[in-house]
Amino acid sequence: MSTTQSERLRGLLEPLVGAKDLDLEEITVTPAGKRRVLRVVVDSDEGVQLDTCAELSREISVKLDDTDAMGDGEYVLEVTSPGADRPLTEHRHYVRATGRLVKFQLTEGGELVARILGVDDEGLDLEVPGVKGRKPTARRIAFDSVAKARVEVEFNRKNTGNDSDAEKEA
Incomplete structure (x- = not known):
């Protein structure tokens, strides 16, 4: 997708997304046979x-x-929330992701x-799980020491009361 098209789509869609108290996380246009797929990713707290x-x-x-932002060709529109494997950027x-287990590349x-x-504005307060029966330990890391971060999916996590209803539905 060209920068001009991306900027134009963002300009058109941000007010609609913002009106629903959502953040516009990502817009992508990818070819799919004779059509294109316009994927709009939105999220909120x-x-x-x-x-x-x-x-x-x-x-x-x-x-x-009402506009020609997508041109004349056919396209499929997908509006979705970010997946569990979305990088934290x-x-x-x-x-x-507070309360969630995260894998950090340092x-x-x-x-x-x-x-x-x-x-907070400078970094993260973490709890590193204990190994072999040891207690978890506290650790602080600055944002500039994080190269990549991604939420780890926990299938056997005990409910800590931090899960929102939206997460339970997903």
Whole structure:
């Protein structure tokens, strides 16, 4: 997708997404046979309900039909929330992952798997799980020491009361 098209789509869609108190995380256009797929990824601190995605999809469809932002070719519109494997790249992503287990690739090398306990402007307060019966330990890391971060899916996690209703539905 060209930068001009990307900027134009973002300009058209951000007001619609913002009106629903959502963040526009990503816009991608990819070829799919004779058509293209326009994928719009939205999120919020409370997560995103399926009904909200459906409403937003209808509104975006109308807006795109009223403009030539997608050109003349056929396309499929997908409005979705980020998947569990989405990388954490923005401050708000870390805030939303508070209480979750995250795998960090560190800039100095190595990996760290820890639970996010708190987030501020400089970095993260973490709880590193204990190994072989040892107690968890606290650790603080600065954002500039994180090369990559991704939430780890926990299938056997005990409910800590931090899970939102949106996460339970997903």
